[in-house]
Amino acid sequence: MFEQLGLIGCGLMGGSFALAMKRAGLVQRVVGYSKSPSTTDRARQLGVIDVEAPSALLAAAGADIVLLAVPVAATEATLKAIKHLVTPKMLVMDVGSTKADVVHGARRALRDQFGSFVPAHPITGREVSGVEHADAQLYQGAKVILTPTERTLTVHLRRAEALWSALGCHVRSMAPETHDAAFAAVSHLPHLLAFAMMGSINGQPQADVLLDMAGPGFRDFTRIAASDPQLWRDVLRANRAEVLAQSQLFKQALQALEAAMQADDGEPLEDLITLASSARAHWRMGSGGRSSREG
Numbered sequence: 092m093f094e095q096l097g098l099i100g101c102g103l104m105g106g107s108f109a110l111a112m113k114r115a116g117l118v119q120r121v122v123g124y125s126k127s128p129s130t131t132d133r134a135r136q137l138g139v140i141d142v143e144a145p146s147a148l149l150a151a152a153g154a155d156i157v158l159l160a161v162p163v164a165a166t167e168a169t170l171k172a173i174k175h176l177v178t179p180k181m182l183v184m185d186v187g188s189t190k191a192d193v194v195h196g197a198r199r200a201l202r203d204q205f206g207s208f209v210p211a212h213p214i215t216g217r218e219v220s221g222v223e224h225a226d227a228q229l230y231q232g233a234k235v236i237l238t239p240t241e242r243t244l245t246v247h248l249r250r251a252e253a254l255w256s257a258l259g260c261h262v263r264s265m266a267p268e269t270h271d272a273a274f275a276a277v278s279h280l281p282h283l284l285a286f287a288m289m290g291s292i293n294g295q296p297q298a299d300v301l302l303d304m305a306g307p308g309f310r311d312f313t314r315i316a317a318s319d320p321q322l323w324r325d326v327l328r329a330n331r332a333e334v335l336a337q338s339q340l341f342k343q344a345l346q347a348l349e350a351a352m353q354a355d356d357g358e359p360l361e362d363l364i365t366l367a368s369s370a371r372a373h374w375r376m377g378s379g380g381r382s383s384r385e386g
Contacts, residue, residue, distance in 0.1 A: 105160025106225025167196030
């Protein structure tokens with residue numbers, strides 16, 4: 092049980108975290124701050140937070156747990172704003188989609204209190220944003236990746252693991268660099284491709300006609316293109332080296348398919364499609380590539 096959550100960023104992710112903690116009986120009081128005063132006010136009206144704070148610093152004042160639900164590019168500045176209040180007894184976490192940059196920024200911002208920071212990435216979300224969409228069940232069943240460093244205090248790592256588990260999450264830990272390399276492949280590049288696909292269609296003169304004929308396949312492929320533009324601008328910039336490396340691998344795979352098509356050679360084209368189809372058929376989310384039949 093925590094006495095007070097200092098919530099910095101009262102949008103979808105932060106608001107859902109506060110609601111989940113309240114529903115689980117894990118916190119007595121939530122003090123929240125958002126850059127937009129109207130967001131903070133709306134969060135209080137919706138019962139997401141109990142008290143509005145006029146600054147990040149005052150949101151953290153008196154808290155024994157602080158959650159930063161801000162764009163990854165704003166993490167370091169936000170930590171600098173509250174660093175004078177961070178103590179060895181305070182658990183500080185984020186929910187950013189990149190981790191190496193966040194860890195480096197936190198190390199610079201918090202200095203001697205860096206050990207209180209436990210970087211976290213909940214693998215969940217929605218295409219919509221805003222506190223109006225906050226949901227106490229958003230984290231239920233989600234994976235949460237923690238990326239502790241050599242300076243992370245063990246007591247805070249254990250508290251973070253217990254907290255996320257109590258919210259119904261499946262928790263695992265890995266190095267920040269390992270996290271960023273993995274999510275460049277399975278999250279960041281897919282978003283980049285979805286943005287490119289929608290941009291490609293939308294840029295054609297007959298875009299309205301094409302989109303009018305689109306079906307479930309196109310809908311599913313491009314669903315994540317509706318994600319928050321500023322959030323994904325920051326993610327793609329922060330992890331650009333890993334994303335660009337994955338983009339090159341994707342181009343190689345695409346070029347192999349194109350080469351088979353240009354040669355009008357059905358057998359290698361079918362072989363490439365079969366390999367991809369089989370891999371997808373045997374993949375189950377969270378199984379490490381195995382199907383449910385394989386345990």
